Amino acid sequence: MIIEGVGRLVLTVVEAKLTRSTEYWGKMDPQVEINYPDAKRTKTWRSKVSTDTHLTPVWNESVAVDVKRLAGYLVLKMWDSDYFGDEFIG
Numbered sequence: 001m002i003i004e005g006v007g008r009l010v011l012t013v014v015e016a017k018l019t020r021s022t023e024y025w026g027k028m029d030p031q032v033e034i035n036y037p038d039a040k041r042t043k044t045w046r047s048k049v050s051t052d053t054h055l056t057p058v059w060n061e062s063v064a065v066d067v068k069r070l071a072g073y074l075v076l077k078m079w080d081s082d083y084f085g086d087e088f089i090g
């Protein structure tokens, strides 16, 4: 996590090392979701899907959050992208 400038929190999702696969066959396609409170509602940001990386996904993506409106918790989730609906990893 990098704090940049005044009033902006820049969250950078870099990489992960997963300890299990949720696929029966084939490679995982992990994606990171960040939920953050912005004023009176929760906003959701999702990274791109990391393909062909299986258990060692790499994203190197950032999202900027307005700290003045941030009043609560950041919730990070990871999903495996699937054609018939994404699967929750953790």
Ligand SMILES: [Ca+2]
Pocket (backbone or CB within 6 Å): 023, 027, 028, 029, 080, 081, 082
């Ligand atoms: Ca998948």
